[in-house]
Amino acid sequence: MRIAIAGAGAVGRSIASELIEAGHTVMLIERQPQQFVPETVEGADWVLGDACEVSTLEDSGLQLCDVVIAATGDDKVNLVLSLLAKTEFAVRRVVARVNNPANEWLFNESWGVDVAVSTPRILAAMVEEAVSVGDLVRLMTFRQGRANLVEMTLPPDTPLAGKAVRELTLPRDAALVTILRGERVIVPQPDDPLEPGDELLFVSASGAEPEIRHALGVDGGDAETTP
Template sequence: MRVAIAGAGAVGRSIAAELVGSEHQVMLIEREAANFEPHTVEQAEWVLADACELSSLEEAGIQLCDVVIAATGDDKVNLVVSLLAKTEFAVKRVVARVNNPSNEWLFNEAWGVDVAVSTPRVLAAMVEEAVSVGGLVQLLTLRQGQANLVEMTLPEDTPWAGKPVRDIDLPRDAALVTVLRGGRVIVPQPDDALEAGDELLFVASANVEGDIRKALGSG
């Protein structure tokens, strides 16, 4: 997979290093000479250019990328990069960093954003997930809010201990995708028995999250 990252600050470089480590082709686009440090991620292609300029993106070959990540520290820049990538170059997947939570509402399909990542929101969800048992926690928003990745940890006194996955009466627009148990990642099968302490990960529409709570007895 070929990925372009706009912004080679600490966040952009970290993302690039992770993707390179997974054997993806990565291009970092940076407009500030002070942040142009190819030695920090040597396996990536580096381009000194303004990602908000159409000609710069075209010269960099962004039209050949499968994914564009707008990872600068400026929300306005990230929105412009996302819009250009989607509308001018038809990039299949656009991921954008949200720096200011108050701007999160702008990061949607109208601006070319497929996935918006708000660091404060993600951190808050991680904290909530770590301390919440028996409640449903939203971890990530997918497809401009059309669906969410949500988690529930079964408490020690759960009535679901020993019961099979098939007994969970999930609503139509929800799916149990993974069960985390200790150090294991389990792809749930209908006959698999649940255990206290299991972390259940669901992909679900926001409007059925209440039904998931009811199905698992957490009201």
């Protein structure tokens, strides 16, 4: 894929390096001359210009990109670029970085954002996941909050120990996608037994989380969420 990244700071450069290593063609757009350092990511095409200017985007060939990543440290810039990429250049997929969690509600389809990535929220979710056992934790949201990745680590006294995956009475809008057991990543099969310490990862509609909790024998309301 051809991917454009706006913002050649530490975040943008790191993303670019990972994507190039994965075999993608990457273009970095940076407006600050002091951060325009092509030798830091030699495999990328570099463009010096303002990603909020239509002329810059036209000259750089944004219309040829499959994905645009708005990764600057300014939420206003990321929103404007997302909207331009989607409405003016018909980019199929737009990913935007959210710097201030208070602005997260803006990063939706109305602004051309397909996927919003909030670093503070992800970090908080990872911390919570690391310390929570026996409760449902929401790790990530998809499709503007309509679907979530949720996780539960089965406690030592789980009533599910020894039960087969097929015995989980999950709601229709939820799926157990992975079991992490020690160093193993298990694609769950109906007859696979569950064990204490298993980390279960589900993809579900937001409204299905209370039913997942019930199926896992967790009392209480909605899934734990990050601030």
